[in-house]
Amino acid sequence: MASEPHAAAPTASDETGPCFDEIYRHHFQSLVVQLYAFVGDMSEAQDLVQEAFSRAWPRWDRIARYDDPLAWVRRVAWNAAASRWRRLRTARLFQQRQRQEVVAGPGPDRVALTAALGALPTGQRRAVVLFYLAELTVNEIAEDCGVAPGTVKSWLHRARTTLAVGLADGDTERPSGGRTPAGGSTERTVN
Structure with a gap:
């Protein structure tokens, strides 16, 4: 059988x-x-x-x-x-x-990046996570979030600016991967 x-x-x-x-x-x-x-x-x-x-x-x-x-x-x-x-x-x-x-606010044992991400508005935080960790393109993030690609670009720009200032105040490592929230392009080629 x-x-x-x-x-x-x-x-x-x-x-x-x-x-x-x-x-x-x-x-x-x-x-x-x-x-x-x-x-x-x-x-x-x-x-x-x-x-x-x-x-x-x-x-x-x-x-x-x-x-x-x-x-x-x-x-x-x-x-x-x-x-x-x-x-x-x-x-x-x-x-x-x-x-x-x-x-009381977050204690000193908090990782600076987690605190900086937590300070971002939800849309910006989500865009940063999807762009840098999920490695989605701007268009994919826009589709996933139900917004225009220009909105995602704006979120990423504002988030990078905020993170650059917030992370410059302390000694922290940048996220692993090829990009850092303080720089890099918002465009990614799709294979």
């Missing part, structure tokens, strides 16, 4: 698109790094990416046929992060109304 390998399995790769296991194996860690840079908490970033892949799994037959299935997973992770921020903000506002407590 011979059985077909991968018969009707959601992880099989065929004409309908890439297999789930392959996308998960090759992109989980890079998505975690992107979300960690955005939220500043490694376990939260891992949870957000895991949640995105968990939502993709039961729909993979449909998602695998998209032009870029990874973009769907990334968008779900980013949306989950945004929802997390809204929930935290609401909870923080509720707590502030309940008691009069002064919350």
